[in-house]
Amino acid sequence: MSTTLNDRLRELLEPLAAKAGVDLEDVKLGKVGGRRVLELVVDADGGVDLDAVAELSRGFGEALDASDLMGEGEYRLEVGSPGVDRPLTLPRHWRRATGRLVKAALTAGGEVTGRVLEADEDGVLLEIPPVKGRGKAKEQRYAYPELGKARVQVEFNRKAAEELDEAVEETVTSEEEEA
Structure with a gap:
């Protein structure tokens, strides 16, 4: 061989x-x-x-x-180390993209853009943003065979995760104080 x-x-x-x-x-x-x-x-x-x-x-x-x-x-x-444009091809790539926005082709046709909430050996759970900012985000699970070419999307205006967590905590705290 x-x-x-x-x-x-x-x-x-x-x-x-x-x-x-x-x-x-x-x-x-x-x-x-x-x-x-x-x-x-x-x-x-x-x-x-x-x-x-x-x-x-x-x-x-x-x-x-x-x-x-x-x-x-x-x-x-x-x-x-791999750049942000590295394709997500293995479960560990998806796991390392947790919290990041990704765009993936669907093997059945079309594409999906969403934030990786969790990934395991079988598939990934994405948070899909509402269309044109209307409605609520929905969670959708995809098995890896359902996904084709996928990459992390660069977000220039996204607050750091810590800042978002702090903002949520502040809002909850102020709502509790008002109650």
């Missing part, structure tokens, strides 16, 4: 990522300006900070240098 270089790289590096508590999401080997570039994308629940990326980069580099997978030539190693 033949395996690609990307498969062999993943086989070498995935255990190191797992030991560090992160998922190795993507391995891409390409050329930029005649120079080989190995791009590794890592992620974890709660995200990956710069210190973790630096530590992973050192560990990956040492493992690559100790192996013969990259050969004798020079290459550039880039380790980073």
Whole structure:
């Protein structure tokens, strides 16, 4: 059985990522300006900070240098976290998008936009906003096979979750005081 270089790289590096508590999401080997570039994308629940990326980069580099997978030539190693435009393809991607607004194609046709309330191994619960701001938001559960291409939507005007929680708490407190 033949395996690609990307498969062999993943086989070498995935255990190191797992030991560090992160998922190795993507391995891409390409050329930029005649120079080989190995791009590794890592992620974890709660995200990956710069210190973790630096530590992973050192560990990956040492493992690559100790192996013969990259050969004798020079290459550039880039380790980073996925951008906001990464497609949501696995249950862990959906779980990590909890609280975020997403847009997904429906396999039956059409699309849905909603906020991820929860995600498990079988599907996702979305809060669907009312049409044109009228009515109430509704919750809809989708099994992953019902969803096609999906991505997190960038929200420039959304308050941080903490600010929203504080605003709700203040409203409840003031209503209780009035009663």
